[in-house]
Amino acid sequence: MALEAIFVTVLTITKAVAAAGFLLNLTGFYFVLMRGRRAYHYMFAGILLICALWDLGFLIAMQRNAYPRELILIGYLVSIPCIFMLPLIFHFTCSYLARPRVKTSLLPWIIAAEAALLKAAG
Numbered sequence: 001m002a003l004e005a006i007f008v009t010v011l012t013i014t015k016a017v018a019a020a021g022f023l024l025n026l027t028g029f030y031f032v033l034m035r036g037r038r039a040y041h042y043m044f045a046g047i048l049l050i051c052a053l054w055d056l057g058f059l060i061a062m063q064r065n066a067y068p069r070e071l072i073l074i075g076y077l078v079s080i081p082c083i084f085m086l087p088l089i090f091h092f093t094c095s096y097l098a099r100p101r102v103k104t105s106l107l108p109w110i111i112a113a114e115a116a117l118l119k120a121a122g
Contacts, residue, residue, distance in 0.1 A: 011062060018059035025052035043092035050081050050088070080116050087112045 029048040032041055057078030064070045087108035094101050 011065065015059060015062045018055050018062060022052050022055035022059060025049070025055060038095075040092055040095040043088055043095060046088050047085065047092065050085050053081050054078055076119070080119055083116045083119065084109075084112050 025048050029045050029052060032045045032048060035041070057074055061071055061074045061078075064074065087105070090108055091105050094105055
């Protein structure tokens, strides 16, 4: 009985942290889009949006923890946008530092797109 109470407490804390992360990332997303109009602002907003989707997926997974078959689908849906995180961070960094690298930036995007298509195909 005590172990079940600990599990419920940990689950509740995890839900609260995921919800707070989701709201903080969406708030940052909103403010970045409201304040900036340069290319790197949009890329940073994309990073924040992917982080918000990750937190939302984690929150949904914790809510639906009693249904293990749904957890696999939630994991797939959340992980597909996360594939684009690394090329987005690289492109954001190059853009923010005003060092355009067209060929070098294009390669991670192509690899991420292929990985996302393969993951979506199963």
